[in-house]
Amino acid sequence: xxxxxxxxxxxxxxxxxxxxxPMQQIISxxxxxxxxxxxxxxxxxxxxxxxxxxPGESLFVIGQKFDIPYQRIAEVNQxxxxxxxxxxxxxxxxxxxxxxxxxxxxxxxxxxxxxxxLEQAARSKAQYLTYLAPFSYRVNRDGTLIAPPLNxxxxxxxxNKAVLMMVITNLEExxxxxxxxxLIVTDEAFQDKLLANIVETAKNIGFRDIHFxxxxxxxxxxxxxxxxxxxxxxxxxxxxxxxxxxxxxxxSGEQVGAxxxxxxxxxxxxxxxxxxxxxxxxxYSGGPxxxxxxxxxVREVVEYAASVMPAEKIFLGxxxxxxxxxxxxxxxxxxxxxxxxxxxxxxxxxxxxxxQYDEEAQAPFFFYQDAEGNxxxxxxxxxxxxEAKFDLVKELNLRGVSYWxxxxxxxxxxxxxxxxxxVEKL
Numbered sequence: 001x002x003x004x005x006x007x008x009x010x011x012x013x014x015x016x017x018x019x020x021x022p023m024q025q026i027i028s029x030x031x032x033x034x035x036x037x038x039x040x041x042x043x044x045x046x047x048x049x050x051x052x053x054x055p056g057e058s059l060f061v062i063g064q065k066f067d068i069p070y071q072r073i074a075e076v077n078q079x080x081x082x083x084x085x086x087x088x089x090x091x092x093x094x095x096x097x098x099x100x101x102x103x104x105x106x107x108x109x110x111x112x113x114x115x116x117x118l119e120q121a122a123r124s125k126a127q128y129l130t131y132l133a134p135f136s137y138r139v140n141r142d143g144t145l146i147a148p149p150l151n152x153x154x155x156x157x158x159x160n161k162a163v164l165m166m167v168i169t170n171l172e173e174x175x176x177x178x179x180x181x182x183l184i185v186t187d188e189a190f191q192d193k194l195l196a197n198i199v200e201t202a203k204n205i206g207f208r209d210i211h212f213x214x215x216x217x218x219x220x221x222x223x224x225x226x227x228x229x230x231x232x233x234x235x236x237x238x239x240x241x242x243x244x245x246x247x248x249x250x251x252s253g254e255q256v257g258a259x260x261x262x263x264x265x266x267x268x269x270x271x272x273x274x275x276x277x278x279x280x281x282x283x284y285s286g287g288p289x290x291x292x293x294x295x296x297x298v299r300e301v302v303e304y305a306a307s308v309m310p311a312e313k314i315f316l317g318x319x320x321x322x323x324x325x326x327x328x329x330x331x332x333x334x335x336x337x338x339x340x341x342x343x344x345x346x347x348x349x350x351x352x353x354x355x356q357y358d359e360e361a362q363a364p365f366f367f368y369q370d371a372e373g374n375x376x377x378x379x380x381x382x383x384x385x386x387e388a389k390f391d392l393v394k395e396l397n398l399r400g401v402s403y404w405x406x407x408x409x410x411x412x413x414x415x416x417x418x419x420x421x422x423v424e425k426l
Contacts, residue, residue: 165207181221209242364380
């Protein structure tokens with residue numbers, strides 16, 4: 001499977017002919033809703049495993065076509081690099097060997113219910129997941145829990161041999177509460193009741209991992225949080241449960257700020273079975289337009305994490321969405337609109353604009369003008385940007401990838417995941 005970027009003048013027929021595969025295969029794997037109307041700059045995944053040599057083509061020419069070293073093509077087909085190819089000859093296209101990794105995805109019901117679209121997303125994507133994480137159980141001030149709507153998530157996880165992850169947050173009235181977080185990590189009696197409720201709920205529902213996503217904690221409770229995790233790890237281990245945490249994207253142990261200070265990477269790496277790095281939201285709904293997860297900053301966070309904890313405990317966080325900002329950006333002004341990668345391509349098609357690609361950020365973007373004359377800037381994810389993250393996971397031998405969040409259409413991600421990895425099932 002390779003990635004092909006649509007060029008001016010391309011048609012789906014031309015692309016299928018170029019790679020000698022049926023058009024329907026390209027339509028299916030990319031879930032193309034308008035296959036007759038491609039967008040310049042749109043990234044497609046091409047499920048090519050063999051190729052019929054066209055008149056006049058050499059190994060070098062075919063290597064350029066597939067963006068693969070021609071020496072590698074010769075090696076896979078077991079013939080010398082100076083072989084003269086014949087028109088009509090069928091050759092194998094090298095495929096990267098699969099590596100085994102783990103994958104998690106959060107699934108967030110909105111409005112107090114699980115929509116049919118969200119449930120279907122969980123059903124169709126659980127085959128690619130090691131963990132399925134309904135978001136979230138909220139902690140009450142008395143140590144009880146407010147459950148999210150679960151519908152069929154437990155059964156979906158079981159049917160797909162995915163571990164059901166119980167996400168615990170300090171969300172209160174729609175926002176992360178510093179004072180609720182303080183209570184959770186400092187009050188011993190409160191902790192005893194909370195942990196008892198967590199264990200009971202986990203056993204009743206079938207959760208096997210308890211995932212603490214405690215954000216915007218007061219800066220001075222860093223060691224309290226570490227001690228709470230040690231206590232929780234002991235209690236959860238007795239019940240046969242795993243413990244994991246979500247961590248803000250830090251690049252050093254000295255990094256300060258409301259989101260960062262209380263998250264001690266080294267301690268979490270020692271205590272937890274694994275961690276999820278929230279390596280996204282550099283470009284966020286309330287901020288200036290930019291890539292949501294630019295590869296440079298993402299790498300900095302991951303490299304720091306791997307310097308203070310085992311790489312095999314680290315999940316790379318990955319967004320399944322992008323944003324549409326109205327320009328000019330003004331702090332405190334209109335929030336950007338979230339959209340799926342598939343919706344971003346549809347928008348570019350509707351606006352008749354080309355999709356561009358930022359090589360430094362490794363992310364696609366485009367500009368357009370709406371009917372009211374407002375200029376917009378859109379950043380999202382595509383096959384190229386997700387491939388860059390997959391390469392980072394393999395390069396640094398991380399545990400895998402954790403997605404925020406299911407329900408947003410990004411077919412190329414799942415096709416590439418299936419092509420590049422074996423999904424570990426526990």
